[in-house]
Each structure stands twice: as C-alpha cells, then as structure tokens.
Amino acid sequence: MSGDPLPSWNEGKVKEAIIDFVARTSSAGSSDYVPVNERIAVFDNDGTLWCEMPVPVQAYFVNDRLKALEPLHPEWQRTEPYKSMLAGDIKTAMATGIKGLAELVMVTHAGMTTDEFSLIVRSWLAKARHPKLNRHFTETIYQPMLEVLAFLRARGFATFIVSGGGVEFMRVFAEEVYGVPSHQVIGSSIKTHFEMRGGKPVLSREPVLDFFDDKAGKPVNINKHIGRRPIACFGNSDGDREMLIWTTVGRTDERPSFGLIVHHTDADREFAYDRQHVLSGQLDKAWDEAETRGWILADMKNDWKTVFPTAARTAQVH
Amino acid sequence: MSGDPLPSWNEGKVKEAIIDFVARTSSAGSSDYVPVNERIAVFDNDGTLWCEMPVPVQAYFVNDRLKALEPLHPEWQRTEPYKSMLAGDIKTAMATGIKGLAELVMVTHAGMTTDEFSLIVRSWLAKARHPKLNRHFTETIYQPMLEVLAFLRARGFATFIVSGGGVEFMRVFAEEVYGVPSHQVIGSSIKTHFEMRGGKPVLSREPVLDFFDDKAGKPVNINKHIGRRPIACFGNSDGDREMLIWTTVGRTDERPSFGLIVHHTDADREFAYDRQHVLSGQLDKAWDEAETRGWILADMKNDWKTVFPTAARTAQVH
Incomplete structure (x- = not known):
C-alpha cells in the first residue's frame, strides 16, 4: 500500500492503534495535539527492537570475551560462573544469579578505556552470529519496529532507547542500525574516571556498577x-512495566499516551515465550495489567508480516 | 551588518575564530567538514551562559527556600551553615565547605517529587531578582552566548549544557531561555526513586548525591x-578545564575542535574576576594552559558589544 508507514505490520487493531496515536498527537488542530518538544518515545531494546533469545546478545559477547581472555586466567577453568560460561553453558552460568553475572560483566566490560571498549564491541559485532537465526546480531533487529521508529521520527518524535543492556555496548550500533543517536541511547552503566595518559585524556572503565537500568530504574533513568x-513507550517484558506506567498512568500534564508490549508468540520465525521465561524477557505482571492500563499487545505471529529485515535493508556494523 | 550571526560580538580575533570554526566544520567540501551527527557543542552554564556573581544563582534559591522552610526548623537559628544563610550571609555559609553546602542543597532540593520540585523552581524564578543587576535571574543570561548557541544550531550542531548546577533546576528554564531541550541539559544530580502513590507513579527526590558534575566529572558525564x-566546548573556569581537554586534546578521531573561555573582565556591565575568586568561577589553571592548548579567551569587556539581552528579547519563565 502506497504511503503505508508500517508496511511490515498486518492490517488490524494494533497497526491502527499505532497510526492513530501518532496521527492525532502530531497533527495540528487535533484535540490530542502534543507540541513537538514533548513528543518523546522510549523503546526497550532486548526483545523489543532485537532478538533476546535464547539469551540476551550481550551474554554472547561476555562469553566470547571470556574465551579471548582465558589464557590470562587459568583459574577460570575451576571457578563458577566462568567454568560454565567457557563450556558454552550460558544458562547455567546465568543461573548463578546477579552476583555471578555482575562478575562476568565487570571482567569483560571494565579495565580498558571507553575508546578501547567501543573497538572491542565493534569488532565482535562484525564477526559474531546468532546461533539459531544464523545471522549477525545486528541483523536480528525487528523490521516492524524499525518502521515504528522511522514513522515516529517522521512525525517529529524524538526516539530513545531505554534498555537494561550496557549503554556503551548499544551505542556502538544504535545509530547505524536504529537511527538513534548516541545521546538518545540510555542503558545500564559502569563507572568511568577521567585521567591523562601520556598527555592525552582517557576515560577508564571501572569494574563498578553505576546504574542498573531495569524495572523501577527505567523511569529513574528516563x-x-x-x-x-515520554508519551509513548514500547517494551516486551516485566522489566518495562515501570516505564510503561511512568508513560501512561496518572499524568499530571494530561497528555495523551501510548503503551505497547511486543508479545513473542512466533516460535517458527523467532521465539515464543512469556510468563515461563525467567532469565530475562519474562512477560507476566505487565501482561496481567495490560488491559486495565490500556497497553496494547502486539502479537508477533499475527501482527508482523515480516520479522527481520531483508539482507539488503540491514545496516551492518562492519 | 546584515547576515552577521554574532551581532553582539565586537569585530576581532575571537569573533572571527568562532565563525571560522563553525563555517569550516559545517560546510560541505571543507577539509575540516564534520558529519552532522558529530557536531556536538557543550556549554558550561554558571558564568558561561548566565551570571554567577556574587554567588551562583542556585545559592539564592537555596537561601529563599531555607527562609520558606524556616518555620518548620527552629533549630536552624542556632546551627551553621543555616544560621549564616538565613542571615543573608551566603559567603560565610559557603565557606563551611562542601559538607555544609551539601546539607543545604539536600534540605532544599530533596524530600519532594520531581514534579513538585519543578513547580517550586518555576515559581521562584518568576519572582526572584538578582540583587545587583536588578532583573530576573533568567534575564542575566548573556546575549552574545545566545547568539553562539543559535548560530551553532543553525549550522547543524546539537548544543548541550554541561554544568555543575543541578540538572533538574536548570531544566525548568533551559528550553525557554536557551533553546536547549531537557534531554540536552546535563548537570549535577541527586538520587530519585520510583514509587506508586495513590495509584499514580512519582519519582521522589532523595537527599543523596547521585553525581557532581564538575571538573573531572564533566567528561565522565559527557x-x-x-x-x-564534543568538537566545541565553552566554559569560564577551572571547573571546565577537563571538559576543554576532553574536547580538544589528543583526539583519536582527528576531528577539528574548538575551546573557548569567557573571561569576566567587565566590572561595569557585569563582574570582573578570575584567579582570586575561590568560591566558584575561579579561572586560574585553565587560563595558564589556554595558549598551549589553543583555547580562545573571550574578553567580556572588549569582545562583547552587549552583555544581557534587551527586555524585549528575554524569554522569561513566568
């Protein structure tokens, strides 16, 4: 259909709701018109803009970095969660809980400058591939959501990513892949400090958590x-519940608002998961509240004509 | 002069340097051309975009808030730094050092929701006036710097404020006064937490420092x-030294860069201060390094044709 802003969405209530909200908030003269500087839309990343199954992309990065660093750490062969991760058993490693995961993140994400870390991530993204979908991770992005991002921007919205993922990890690809500039990428962070090395300034990444951008942390970081x-919020899991509430519930400014949850119902083209999935991406409480709160569930299987971009349309970070 | 982007700047080397840098980084075909998404300019606020003498604007806010809260705290009459602040002796109160100041900031900036805090600041800005300049604080902004902001934006730059001042204090007026949207205002922050009150979400401001955005903290927060x-940085004091370095020294991307220091030399129209001023706004080490590092000193007395906007040009937050 010519002029269709969302060609990868099947016709139906969800597509209509997105188009309707954007039209009435950005059309002069509409009673729901919102001034352009207040047209803020926030998007979760893992499971909302790209695939997070069977484990989040950054877990593969951690795994590959551990392998690269292993020669310097023979003790990892005898210590959890390193041992399981190195054996490729990411699920067991993740089951060691937040303390073990934090250790894995710090050992692979800290101890270098911000410039060095960007290069490491960029070079990893250029080679690594999703084990089941057999494509680069930057090609596991969702075509229908790229269209939502572009549609919103065309109507004057500023689009932000608000993710539990590492902010400096995402910034390496977010601009090229999603069209979201680095200053509109918000995520979890570790502390950095400024120092001069050989007369040049660097920011050194420290193995200390600065902010965990998930659940109630998301409105705080927003x-x-x-x-x-924001007046529009797109998520897929209970990790996005509080930012959906912050966007849509009890606004003091009486602005119209919009909340959408991507429901992973498509085991053939992607993955099917919701309440039972506990490692990440669990959709349970937010699903229960969706009807009362007016949040729209996008059913991946039925609402999405295509899931991933065709090769020609994929911007790759190579 | 028709088409002059900086009419409030006197002709001379400083004005030429600003126009030259902006022209060569934003003109297609120039050997110094910088892609639009990398055209980032950062500005200190106190002393760079508006007046910070005899004490920073936020100190007046603290003082007035203490007076408003005094009936609830009879003990303040006997305790420093409250006693001096309430007696109008801000300099003595500020001399109690960082611990005393932090206490004053917390008691006046925390314990309410983010929405409530914005209202308090907005209502204060509408009434309070600068004691010497006899105008609203939002009218103590510098007309020449407004022109630099507008000129940069007209040439595709994104302009950010990076200030030691409180981020949620500045956001109340930054968009109306400087044309800088809230997500491009960076500053010091206190912690907030998300909670539901009567079925509605709020962010509650806690009396705990989150980040002090000054000196080596500025590159970290950038x-x-x-x-x-950034490729351009505007400051006025040693508090801006590290972000000037981060902008202009030893870049790994070999981009052109620009650093400018506003030198307060004009006791008649504003204030004259630099090395001797210790409370805030001290320009000492950064001045010593300016020549070696290629930072330009803008001499307020000689380079600025006018200092403050005329009443008609002042956007007021009323």
Missing part, C-alpha cells in the same frame, strides 16, 4: 537523561 | 549522557 515523561 | 566527544 528522568535523569530525558528530563520529561 | 560520556554518560552524550556518548561521544
């Missing part, structure tokens, strides 16, 4: 980085 | 919020 409430 | 190095 406020810290954006400084105003 | 990286956290912007995620790439």
